[in-house]
Amino acid sequence: MIPKIIHQTWKNEIIPDKWKDAVESVKENNKKYKYILWTDIMMDNFVKQEYPLFYKHYINYPYNIQRCDVFRYLVLYKYGGIYLDMDIICKKSFDDFLKYNIVFARSYNINSSFTNSFFMSIPKHPFIKYCIENLLDNYYNFYYFGKHLHIMYSTGPLFLTKMINNYNISKINNVYILSNEEFSGDCNVCNENYCKGGKYFIHINGNSWHSFDSTLYNFIFCNYHKLLILLLFIIILLKI
Numbered sequence: 001m002i003p004k005i006i007h008q009t010w011k012n013e014i015i016p017d018k019w020k021d022a023v024e025s026v027k028e029n030n031k032k033y034k035y036i037l038w039t040d041i042m043m044d045n046f047v048k049q050e051y052p053l054f055y056k057h058y059i060n061y062p063y064n065i066q067r068c069d070v071f072r073y074l075v076l077y078k079y080g081g082i083y084l085d086m087d088i089i090c091k092k093s094f095d096d097f098l099k100y101n102i103v104f105a106r107s108y109n110i111n112s113s114f115t116n117s118f119f120m121s122i123p124k125h126p127f128i129k130y131c132i133e134n135l136l137d138n139y140y141n142f143y144y145f146g147k148h149l150h151i152m153y154s155t156g157p158l159f160l161t162k163m164i165n166n167y168n169i170s171k172i173n174n175v176y177i178l179s180n181e182e183f184s185g186d187c188n189v190c191n192e193n194y195c196k197g198g199k200y201f202i203h204i205n206g207n208s209w210h211s212f213d214s215t216l217y218n219f220i221f222c223n224y225h226k227l228l229i230l231l232l233f234i235i236i237l238l239k240i
Contacts, residue, residue: 002098002120004033005081009068011040019086022204026090033082033094040064043071050078057136061155063147069116069155073131080123087192088118089202101174102127104164108184108203113161118183118201127172131163138162148213190222 006026010016015023015037027035038046047058051074061067072083082094097103103120107113121128141153152158169175178200185198192205220227 002082002094002100002103002122003080004030004094004098005079006030006033006035006094007038007072007075007079007081007083008036008086009038009043009071010086011064013037013039015086018205022089023086026084026088029090029093038071038075040067043067047071047074050074054132054135057139063151065151066155069151069159070135072116072119073128073135076119076121077124077128077132080121080125082120083118084201085117087204089197089204090200091197091202092200094120097176099174100176101125102172103176103178105178105183106180107157107161108180109188111180113157114164115183116157116160117203118178119160127163127167130167131160134163134166146213147211 142149187195
């Protein structure tokens with residue numbers, strides 16, 4: 001069984017007001033679970049002690065969110081349990097998923113991708129080990145394409161998606177993938193402040209690491225229909 005340990009991360013012990021209700025919802029719905037809030041200092045000490053050979057690479061990531069991304073794999077491989085971001089409201093207990101060896105969720109924006117904002121695992125799972133072993137090979141992925149794409153492909157959700165696709169998910173024993181209806185429901189990056197969510201979770205506004213390029217990509221994603229119409233209109237005007 002997946003251990004009843006919930007892992008969340010933040011730079012210190014002071015949880016931002018906008019996420020306090022979400023964090024409390026996780027605790028309230030899982031009262032018999034051990035809850036650990038890993039601060040930056042705690043994560044640093046953990047990696048230094050448990051993964052000393054990887055530590056120099058860990059501290060040299062250019063962005064702190066990359067260290068947070070990497071830590072998820074490292075801590076779940078060591079202890080197992082549940083990881084979820086602080087901007088996720090929990091509606092129900094995790095008990096339904098403890099019988100599996102590993103649990104993933106589809107991205108709430110693009111269904112063909114997986115999210116790293118939530119996943120569960122037994123300790124020492126071979127797939128998590130595979131992810132850790134491939135971190136260095138992806139260390140500089142999209143490094144010259146801006147902060148957003150570099151993070152997404154080097155440690156973030158697109159790294160996880162690549163690992164799942166390369167590993168071949170059909171070879172992972174006793175795996176469960178949350179459906180869109182279970183995980184995100186009607187939520188996506190365009191409506192985080194007013195969506196109703198899925199059966200188990202509601203995703204609220206996070207974006208703590210986003211910069212200008214992230215805002216631009218999200219704007220294009222949320223308005224691509226309007227932008228296509230505008231582009232078509234401009235093309236027509238140029239041809240008149």
